[in-house]
Amino acid sequence: MALIRPRIVLALAAALVGTVLAAPTRADDAPAAEPADYALTVHPDRAGPAIDPTLYGVFYEDINNAADGGLYAELVRNRSFEFGPADNRAYTPLTAWQETAQGGATGTVRVVNDADRLHERNRNYLRLDLAGHGGNGARYGVVNAGYGTGIPLRAGARYDFSVRARTDQRTGTRLTVQLQAADGTALSAPLALTAHGDRWTQYAGTLTARTTTAVNAGARLAVTAEGGGVVRLDMVSLFPRDTYKGRPNGLRKDLAEKIAALKPGFLRFPGGCLVNTGSHRAYEAPDWERQRSYQWKDTIGPVEQRAVNANFWGYHQSYGLGYYEYFQFAEDIGAMPLPVVPALVTGCGQNKATDDPALLRRHIQDTLDLIEFANGPVTSTWGRKRAEMGHPRPFGLTHLAVGNEENLPDAFFERFRQFRAAIEAKYPGITVVSNSGPDDTGTTFDRLWQLNRQDGVAMVDEHYYNSPQWFLENNRRYDAYDRKGPKVFLGEYASLDNKFRNALAEAAFMTGLERNADVVKLASYAPLLADVDSNQWRPDMIWFDSTRSWGSTSYETQKLFMNNTGDRVVPSEATGTPAVSGPVTGAVGLSTWATSAAYDDVEVTAADGTTLLKDDFSAGDAQWTRAAGRGTWSVQDGAFLQSDTAAENTLVTAGDRAWQNYDLKVKATKKSGREGFLVAFGVRDTGNYYWWNLGGWNNTRSAVEKSADGAKQTLMEKATTVETGRTYDLRVQVRGRQVTLFLDGQVWGGFTDDASAEPFRQVVTRDDATGELIVKVVNAQAAPARTRVDLGVAPLGGTARTTVLQGDPEAVNTVDDRPVQPRHGTLEGIGRTFTHTFPAYSVTFLRIKTG
Structure with missing residues (x-):
C-alpha cells in the first residue's frame, strides 16, 4: 500500500470538468445528451497476445481492520490480553x-x-x-x-x-x-x-x-x-x-465468499506497508519490539505461540491469520499464492536501509525457509512444520516478491540482488518480483526501472493511486513498454474514491491492461477489505460491518472483468472521442503541509505584462481567501506566515478563476516543520488545481501535482529538498497548457498537460472453452455511444449474451443500497455488422458465439 496523504485519499470533491464523467442530466433539466457515433472493428483473423489465467488477482493487506475483526473469524477482541499503547495510544491490556x-x-x-x-x-x-x-x-x-x-x-x-x-x-x-x-x-x-x-x-x-x-x-x-x-x-x-470451508481458526464466510466469487488468479499477501515498515529485528523475549516488520515465522504454528505485533495502520494484529492461512486460502479459491517479504529497506515514508549484514543474511535465509515451508517435502525442516499444521502436500509456490514501494532505489536494489541471487541459486523455478516504488512516475520510478532492466529482472511490481482523469488519460500506458523487458505486475491500483465514476475509469484502464497482456502479467486492485466503522483508507473493494458485507462499484467492475477475461486478445480498434482542451486556467494559491513557512512579494503578471496581482503584505492579507480550520495564517514581519506545524493542506487563494497565460512569482522561506512549500496555480476550487510541491514527502523529494476532484497525480518530479531559514525565489510560468518552473532564477523543470481523457474504450478477447468473442466496451460519458460494430465474422445464432453495469457516476454501493449491479440479458438479431448503442456511464460485455 502506498502511503498517500489524506489530502489525496479522503477527498470527495465535485465532478470532473467537461463531458467526461460529468454528472447526468436530471429529467427536469435539459434533455439527455444526444448519442455520439462510434465505429468498433474486430479482426478475428489477427493474432493478439495470450492472456494468462492469473492476469487478475487480489491483494490482501491488513489495513482497515481487514484481519482481526474482519476476514479472520475470531469474535473475541484482545483474546490474549496483549493490546497496549504500542499498538494504539488508546489501548490497554484490558481493551474490550x-x-x-x-x-x-x-x-x-x-x-x-x-x-x-x-x-x-x-x-x-x-x-x-x-x-x-x-x-x-x-x-x-x-x-x-x-x-x-x-x-x-x-x-x-x-x-x-x-x-x-x-x-x-x-x-x-x-x-x-x-x-x-x-x-x-x-x-x-x-x-x-x-x-x-x-x-x-x-x-x-x-x-x-x-x-x-x-x-x-x-x-x-x-x-x-x-x-x-x-x-x-x-x-x-x-x-x-x-467458517469458510468449515476450517478451524478459519475465515469469515461471507467475506471469503465474496473474494472467491471474483475467481482471482492470484493472492498477493500480506502487504503493503505492513511488509517493510518497523524494525526488521526478530522477536526476542523479553526485550521484544512491538513495531516489527511483518515476518512470516511469527505467524505460523499454534496460534497461542504466535508473536503479536503492532499494525502499521494503528491497531493490533494477533497473527491468528498468518502465512499458513494465507496459503490455505489461496488454495481454497484456486489462486496462485504470491507472498511479499521485506528487503530491509523501509518504505511508506520511513526511508531507511539496514546496515547490518548479519540481519540481512538472516532475512535472506528466512525467505529461503519460506519457500521450503510452501514447497518442501515433509522430510524437510519447514515442510514438516507445514505438515504438522495439517497440509502435508506442498502449496506450489511459484512467485515471490521482495520489497514493497521502497523510495531508496539504489539501497533497495543492492539488497534485492542478494535476495534474488540466493533464491535463484537454491530455487531456480521461483519468479522473484522486484518493484518500482510508490508512484507511476518520478525519479524513484525511473531509477528502479533502469536497475530492473539492466539486471534482467523477470517482473516489476508497479503501484499507483490516481484520479479518474488519470486512468482515462493513461489507457495506452503499456502500449510503449518494451516487449522484451521485465514483465509488469500491477500490484496496487485504484481511482481515488468509491463512486461509479471511479469504477468506470478503472474499467476503461483495464481494457488497456488486457490489450497489453503480453507485458502486464498480473494486476490487482487495492485495498481489498474495509471495516465501514473503522478504516484508514478509501477507496476499497469490499466493505463490511460485523454482520454484513457488500461490494463497491469497483468490486462489481473487477468481478465482471475477472469472470470474463478470455484466453487471448483479439485485435480491435474503435474511433475516439474528440479531445476537449484549453489553456490552464485558474487563480493562484499558497499552502503548507506540517510546516511553518513565510511567503512574500507575490506577483502575478499576464503574458502582455499587465499586473494581475501584487502583494507585499504591507497592507495586510485582504487579497487572500482562506478556509476555516486550514492552518494559522497571519502577517508577521512583512510576510504572510503559516505558523501551525501540525496543520495539513493550509491552502489560501487569490485572484480570478479565469486567469490564463500568466507568471506567478513569490519569495518563500521555511521556518520549521517536516516539509517545504506548496505553491498553487490553475486553481479552480479546493479540489481542482495544480501545485508545485517543493520539499514534500518529509522533505525527500519535490514534484508538480495535479488535483482533479481532490485526487492527485504527479506530472513531474525531482529530488529537490528545502533548507530551513533560506529564502527561495519561485516562479511559475503558464502558457496555454505548457508550464515552466524557475527556482532562484534557473529553470527547475516543466511539463505540458495535454493528455486527453478518452471515455470510450474497448477490448475484445476470445474464450476458447465456449468459442465466444467477448466484446468489452466502456462508455464513461454522459452521451450514449451509438456504435457500428464489425465483428469480422458472422455470429452463430445471431444473438449475444449481455452483461451491463450502468448507473449515475456519483452512485456509491452501500450496505442498504446497491445501485450498481450487473444486469444480464440477450441481444437479438445481430450479424457480422450491427449497430448497438452503449448506454451513458456503462460497462458492457457482449459474449458472441462465432464459428
Whole structure:
C-alpha cells in the first residue's frame, strides 16, 4: 500500500470538468445528451497476445481492520490480553474487557506479565482473584465486547468456545461461559467447564445462539468463575462454527465468499506497508519490539505461540491469520499464492536501509525457509512444520516478491540482488518480483526501472493511486513498454474514491491492461477489505460491518472483468472521442503541509505584462481567501506566515478563476516543520488545481501535482529538498497548457498537460472453452455511444449474451443500497455488422458465439 496523504485519499470533491464523467442530466433539466457515433472493428483473423489465467488477482493487506475483526473469524477482541499503547495510544491490556459479577460475588481482575505466562511469545494473561463471597450462583469474571458494536450472533447458529486456564484450587474451579446482550440478558444456555490444576490447559465447548432476532449484532461473551482463589485465563476464543470451508481458526464466510466469487488468479499477501515498515529485528523475549516488520515465522504454528505485533495502520494484529492461512486460502479459491517479504529497506515514508549484514543474511535465509515451508517435502525442516499444521502436500509456490514501494532505489536494489541471487541459486523455478516504488512516475520510478532492466529482472511490481482523469488519460500506458523487458505486475491500483465514476475509469484502464497482456502479467486492485466503522483508507473493494458485507462499484467492475477475461486478445480498434482542451486556467494559491513557512512579494503578471496581482503584505492579507480550520495564517514581519506545524493542506487563494497565460512569482522561506512549500496555480476550487510541491514527502523529494476532484497525480518530479531559514525565489510560468518552473532564477523543470481523457474504450478477447468473442466496451460519458460494430465474422445464432453495469457516476454501493449491479440479458438479431448503442456511464460485455 502506498502511503498517500489524506489530502489525496479522503477527498470527495465535485465532478470532473467537461463531458467526461460529468454528472447526468436530471429529467427536469435539459434533455439527455444526444448519442455520439462510434465505429468498433474486430479482426478475428489477427493474432493478439495470450492472456494468462492469473492476469487478475487480489491483494490482501491488513489495513482497515481487514484481519482481526474482519476476514479472520475470531469474535473475541484482545483474546490474549496483549493490546497496549504500542499498538494504539488508546489501548490497554484490558481493551474490550470489563469485569462482571453475579450473586454478590467480588474479586479483582488484572493483567499480569510474569513467569507463569502461557508462552514466551504470549506474555500477558488475565488473573482473577476470587474473594469467595456471595451465595449460591455467585460468580465473578469478565465480559468481552467483541469488535465494533459487539459480537454478531445468528439465531440457532453454533459457536466454538475455547480458553486456556489454570487454578490454584485443589478441587478445581467451575467456569461458566455464556453469550449475553449488552444488558446481561442471556443469549445462549450457559456452558459449564471445570478448570483443574495449576498448569495451562485448554478447555472448550459449544454455545448455541438463541436470539429473538435473526441476527443480533451487539452480543457479549461472559466468562465467570465460582468460589475463591486464583484463576488465570488466556486465549479466550469464540469462533462461528460456520467458517469458510468449515476450517478451524478459519475465515469469515461471507467475506471469503465474496473474494472467491471474483475467481482471482492470484493472492498477493500480506502487504503493503505492513511488509517493510518497523524494525526488521526478530522477536526476542523479553526485550521484544512491538513495531516489527511483518515476518512470516511469527505467524505460523499454534496460534497461542504466535508473536503479536503492532499494525502499521494503528491497531493490533494477533497473527491468528498468518502465512499458513494465507496459503490455505489461496488454495481454497484456486489462486496462485504470491507472498511479499521485506528487503530491509523501509518504505511508506520511513526511508531507511539496514546496515547490518548479519540481519540481512538472516532475512535472506528466512525467505529461503519460506519457500521450503510452501514447497518442501515433509522430510524437510519447514515442510514438516507445514505438515504438522495439517497440509502435508506442498502449496506450489511459484512467485515471490521482495520489497514493497521502497523510495531508496539504489539501497533497495543492492539488497534485492542478494535476495534474488540466493533464491535463484537454491530455487531456480521461483519468479522473484522486484518493484518500482510508490508512484507511476518520478525519479524513484525511473531509477528502479533502469536497475530492473539492466539486471534482467523477470517482473516489476508497479503501484499507483490516481484520479479518474488519470486512468482515462493513461489507457495506452503499456502500449510503449518494451516487449522484451521485465514483465509488469500491477500490484496496487485504484481511482481515488468509491463512486461509479471511479469504477468506470478503472474499467476503461483495464481494457488497456488486457490489450497489453503480453507485458502486464498480473494486476490487482487495492485495498481489498474495509471495516465501514473503522478504516484508514478509501477507496476499497469490499466493505463490511460485523454482520454484513457488500461490494463497491469497483468490486462489481473487477468481478465482471475477472469472470470474463478470455484466453487471448483479439485485435480491435474503435474511433475516439474528440479531445476537449484549453489553456490552464485558474487563480493562484499558497499552502503548507506540517510546516511553518513565510511567503512574500507575490506577483502575478499576464503574458502582455499587465499586473494581475501584487502583494507585499504591507497592507495586510485582504487579497487572500482562506478556509476555516486550514492552518494559522497571519502577517508577521512583512510576510504572510503559516505558523501551525501540525496543520495539513493550509491552502489560501487569490485572484480570478479565469486567469490564463500568466507568471506567478513569490519569495518563500521555511521556518520549521517536516516539509517545504506548496505553491498553487490553475486553481479552480479546493479540489481542482495544480501545485508545485517543493520539499514534500518529509522533505525527500519535490514534484508538480495535479488535483482533479481532490485526487492527485504527479506530472513531474525531482529530488529537490528545502533548507530551513533560506529564502527561495519561485516562479511559475503558464502558457496555454505548457508550464515552466524557475527556482532562484534557473529553470527547475516543466511539463505540458495535454493528455486527453478518452471515455470510450474497448477490448475484445476470445474464450476458447465456449468459442465466444467477448466484446468489452466502456462508455464513461454522459452521451450514449451509438456504435457500428464489425465483428469480422458472422455470429452463430445471431444473438449475444449481455452483461451491463450502468448507473449515475456519483452512485456509491452501500450496505442498504446497491445501485450498481450487473444486469444480464440477450441481444437479438445481430450479424457480422450491427449497430448497438452503449448506454451513458456503462460497462458492457457482449459474449458472441462465432464459428
